[in-house]
Amino acid sequence: MKTIKLSEKLSISAVAQGYWRLDGWDFSTDQLIEHMHACVERGVTTLDTAEIYADTLCETLMGDAFRKDKGLRGQVQLVTKTGIFRANVNSENFTYYDTTYERVMKSCKESLKRLGTDYVDLYLIHREDPCIDFADTARALKQIKKEGLALEVGVSNFDPFKFDALNREMGGELVTNQIEWNPVCFEHFNSGMIDFLTQKKIHPMIWSPLAGGRLFSQGDALSEKAMAKITEIAQRYGVEPTTIIYAWIMYHPVGAVPIVGSKNLNRLDAAIKAEDVHLKHFEWYEIYTASGQQALR
Numbered sequence: 001m002k003t004i005k006l007s008e009k010l011s012i013s014a015v016a017q018g019y020w021r022l023d024g025w026d027f028s029t030d031q032l033i034e035h036m037h038a039c040v041e042r043g044v045t046t047l048d049t050a051e052i053y054a055d056t057l058c059e060t061l062m063g064d065a066f067r068k069d070k071g072l073r074g075q076v077q078l079v080t081k082t083g084i085f086r087a088n089v090n091s092e093n094f095t096y097y098d099t100t101y102e103r104v105m106k107s108c109k110e111s112l113k114r115l116g117t118d119y120v121d122l123y124l125i126h127r128e129d130p131c132i133d134f135a136d137t138a139r140a141l142k143q144i145k146k147e148g149l150a151l152e153v154g155v156s157n158f159d160p161f162k163f164d165a166l167n168r169e170m171g172g173e174l175v176t177n178q179i180e181w182n183p184v185c186f187e188h189f190n191s192g193m194i195d196f197l198t199q200k201k202i203h204p205m206i207w208s209p210l211a212g213g214r215l216f217s218q219g220d221a222l223s224e225k226a227m228a229k230i231t232e233i234a235q236r237y238g239v240e241p242t243t244i245i246y247a248w249i250m251y252h253p254v255g256a257v258p259i260v261g262s263k264n265l266n267r268l269d270a271a272i273k274a275e276d277v278h279l280k281h282f283e284w285y286e287i288y289t290a291s292g293q294q295a296l297r
């Protein structure tokens with residue numbers, strides 16, 4: 001598998017594996033270790049999680065795997081995120097964001113403890129906090145790098161304005177923006193984020209490349225339209241429709257890294273196969289316009 005260079009210090013696999021849904025997979029620690037090894041054997045060495053996933057449980061489960069199989073941590077690039085919190089207000093959960101210096105520093109150290117590691121390869125601010133103090137958050141991210149708690153830092157779900165503002169405070173050190181992109185989600189094309197990253201040569205990581213499974217749901221008109229075209233293209237290449245979706249994401253000059261969300265290794269193999277599919281230029285546009293959300297002028 002190809003790697004994508006995010007910085008001089010960090011390259012990640014061209015396809016990453018996500019562990020957001022890990023708490024629902026009913027894996028024992030040994031099964032998780034086996035799953036992670038299966039990823040590594042396939043060249044999928046970049047593993048994604050976050051503090052908020054299952055209220056920190058996903059990090060703990062991954063940490064159990066790293067604690068039990070001591071050699072595993074060194075074979076992967078580990079990505080985690082901070083910034084989303086839940087407060088109990090009048091017995092109800094209220095979700096909010098906190099990207100202040102103190103919170104980010106505390107969260108990072110807590111994540112490392114749960115993950116059973118001294119450092120993560122990539123530490124991200126999870127959401128675009130509307131109450132962010134760019135200088136304060138940048139101070140935390142720089143300190144995290146300085147203390148060796150993370151090799152590199154970045155963000156997730158940021159719009160171009162917020163990305164640029166934080167990156168200026170960081171002296172240009174943000175190495176990625178982890179964003180949603182799939183055949184029914186074009187938010188970051190419409191915001192200009194994809195153009196911004198392409199221009200800056202910053203590679204995004206792509207979450208929910210299959211729209212979290214929505215693409216396969218019956219009765220979802222946008223998904224049905226998109227999948228009809230994707231299936232037609234897949235028949236031209238003799239591959240699974242999902243392979244075409246990954247090939248479509250990886251075709252773009254921004255050099256995006258899709259994150260697979262399934263525990264099913266056959267689905268991971270379908271993503272890996274996308275490396276061998278070279279879409280024709282017009283086919284990229286066929287998928288871009290298939291759901292009817294994006295029109296060419």
Ligand SMILES: NC(=O)c1ccc[n+]([C@@H]2O[C@H](COP(=O)([O-])OP(=O)(O)OC[C@H]3O[C@@H](n4cnc5c(N)ncnc54)[C@H](OP(=O)(O)O)[C@@H]3O)[C@@H](O)[C@H]2O)c1
Pocket residue numbers: 017018019020021048049126156157178179206207208209210211212213214216242259260261262263264267
């Ligand atoms: N930064 C962020 O804000 C953010 C947000 C969300 C996710 N993420 C990251 O991105 C990763 C991927 O996100 P995701 O899990 O939403 O990715 P995804 O790959 O778009 O969706 C995975 C879901 O789709 C289902 N699926 C896959 N292929 C299918 C098929 N052929 N037919 C029916 N269902 C199918 C899977 O079910 P099966 O398990 O049964 O295969 C799974 O439930 C996460 O694990 C997480 O690491 C980041």
